Amino acid sequence: MAGGAAPPPPGGFRDILKPGGLMTKPFVIPFCLVTSLFFAWGFAYGLLDVLNKHFQTVLGITKVQSTGLQVAYFGIGYFAYSPVAAEVLRRTNYRRTILMGLGLYSLGAILFWPVAHFSVGTSNPRAIFAGFVLCTAVTACGLATLEVAANSYVTVMRPANTAAFRLQLSQSFNGVASFAGPFIASKYFFSGSNANNLTNVQYVYMAVSGLGVLLAALFVFIALPEVSEAELQAEANELAEDGNAADDEDPQLAKPFIKQYRPMFAFICQLMYVGAQVNIGSFFINYVTENASYTSAEASNLLSYGLILFTVGRFISTAMLSYFSASLVLMCNALVCCVVTVCIASLRGKGGVACVMFIMFFESCQYPVIFVLGTQGLGRHTRRAAGLLVQGVVGGAIFPPIQGAIADRYGTRVSYWLVFPAFVYITIFAGVMWWRNGRQITATGEAVISRQARLAAGATDGGYPAQETAAYVTRGHSFLDKKAEVQHIERKHL
Numbered sequence: 001m002a003g004g005a006a007p008p009p010p011g012g013f014r015d016i017l018k019p020g021g022l023m024t025k026p027f028v029i030p031f032c033l034v035t036s037l038f039f040a041w042g043f044a045y046g047l048l049d050v051l052n053k054h055f056q057t058v059l060g061i062t063k064v065q066s067t068g069l070q071v072a073y074f075g076i077g078y079f080a081y082s083p084v085a086a087e088v089l090r091r092t093n094y095r096r097t098i099l100m101g102l103g104l105y106s107l108g109a110i111l112f113w114p115v116a117h118f119s120v121g122t123s124n125p126r127a128i129f130a131g132f133v134l135c136t137a138v139t140a141c142g143l144a145t146l147e148v149a150a151n152s153y154v155t156v157m158r159p160a161n162t163a164a165f166r167l168q169l170s171q172s173f174n175g176v177a178s179f180a181g182p183f184i185a186s187k188y189f190f191s192g193s194n195a196n197n198l199t200n201v202q203y204v205y206m207a208v209s210g211l212g213v214l215l216a217a218l219f220v221f222i223a224l225p226e227v228s229e230a231e232l233q234a235e236a237n238e239l240a241e242d243g244n245a246a247d248d249e250d251p252q253l254a255k256p257f258i259k260q261y262r263p264m265f266a267f268i269c270q271l272m273y274v275g276a277q278v279n280i281g282s283f284f285i286n287y288v289t290e291n292a293s294y295t296s297a298e299a300s301n302l303l304s305y306g307l308i309l310f311t312v313g314r315f316i317s318t319a320m321l322s323y324f325s326a327s328l329v330l331m332c333n334a335l336v337c338c339v340v341t342v343c344i345a346s347l348r349g350k351g352g353v354a355c356v357m358f359i360m361f362f363e364s365c366q367y368p369v370i371f372v373l374g375t376q377g378l379g380r381h382t383r384r385a386a387g388l389l390v391q392g393v394v395g396g397a398i399f400p401p402i403q404g405a406i407a408d409r410y411g412t413r414v415s416y417w418l419v420f421p422a423f424v425y426i427t428i429f430a431g432v433m434w435w436r437n438g439r440q441i442t443a444t445g446e447a448v449i450s451r452q453a454r455l456a457a458g459a460t461d462g463g464y465p466a467q468e469t470a471a472y473v474t475r476g477h478s479f480l481d482k483k484a485e486v487q488h489i490e491r492k493h494l
């Protein structure tokens with residue numbers, strides 16, 4: 001789920017390729033271990049989308065009822081429990097928070113066993129489904145805890161200037177695991193006698209629980225270097241000073257957070273994106289089986305291939321963001337998603353199936369880019385904006401029931417029109433941001449202007465030579481050597 005993307009570090013890939021550039025030696029093993037958490041929740045999320053169709057078949061529930069899984073996952077787990085996890089992290093440390101998350105993750109997964117066992121010959125399938133919803137909520141609380149801790153820990157590792165790249169790299173393994181879930185489901189949920197029972201669901205989730213226990217054991221015995229409170233406080237003070245300096249000169253930043261409109265619009269954008277993404281995955285198997293002559297097992301395999309495209313898109317977009325403006329990348333990808341969504345809702349047969357797979361490639365970069373655009377340059381408001389955007393995942397609990405109701409009445413293909421306005425809003429948001437950011441094509445231009453502003457304020461150079469940045473400003477705007485004038489350029493273009 002959540003992830004970060006940012007402009008490249010001051011030295012670009014040169015800094016990352018140096019020894020210790022991506023992370024210092026004490027953090028190498030912890031980084032690998034924490035990255036495994038991204039793999040764990042990617043696998044769990046991949047299973048979630050296929051369970052919708054499987055429960056519809058076995059328990060006889062409607063499409064809108066099946067979306068209770070998404071409501072529990074995103075509404076209870078991420079939206080409601082994330083603040084609890086953040087408070088636990090603030091009061092304890094990363095190890096204890098991660099262990100708590102893995103405990104909830106394993107508990108929720110193992111509870112699938114008794115619920116699936118009692119489903120055999122049940123006369124009350126709705127009660128059984130309610131049990132699965134409860135298990136999903138517990139598992140999601142664990143996953144939300146892991147995401148809060150893992151995102152933060154990867155970010156505070158040293159060196160600080162490559163934090164965004166570390167986080168993007170770790171989150172890419174989320175996508176690698178997500179396509180494994182549908183692939184396993186195609187073999188164990190939808191094949192042969194398993195197509196009409198929940199027996200194998202309990203075995204798969206017992207394995208998921210075992211994975212959580214194994215990871216917890218590793219975190220118990222492997223040391224996690226904690227970044228000292230003194231270091232974190234020093235960084236916070238520096239950010240606060242920068243924010244206060246900006247507030248003195250920027251009337252908008254001097255206003256209270258409730259009047260910072262960019263993160264508010266970005267929150268709506270994030271809500272739209274997560275809702276659209278979850279809808280596309282949740283009703284994928286229904287769409288494929290109804291709109292083309294595929295079985296549920298074949299549709300599950302196709303979902304796996306679509307998620308592979310999502311993963312490939314995530315890696316490619318990570319590289320693209322090093323060269324092109326983030327708002328431009330978002331606008332182009334969202335615009336393509338608008339066109340493809342029209343095709344999904346209009347075409348029948350294999351053409352529509354190809355489109356519903358194809359769209360996953362272009363949606364892959366949108367969550368992290370929206371996050372950056374909504375939080376960048378907010379000074380003292382940055383952390384509150386970040387918290388607000390994380391809660392945008394509640395879109396995953398709002399959109400699926402609406403689409404399920406439309407699908408029950410008019411068909412799954414028609415229900416995909418709900419996704420269209422979401423991508424239209426994202427396109428408009430990105431276009432406005434790109435226009436306001438000076439219509440920059442490359443990421444380098446934005447980063448260089450920002451670096452020149454910091455140099456003018458007396459900051460140390462993190463990679464761009466002073467003469468190189470001065471030359472850029474000279475070429476683009478005429479040379480400005482006064483601190484106030486350069487800070488004006490930064491606010492205008494960033």
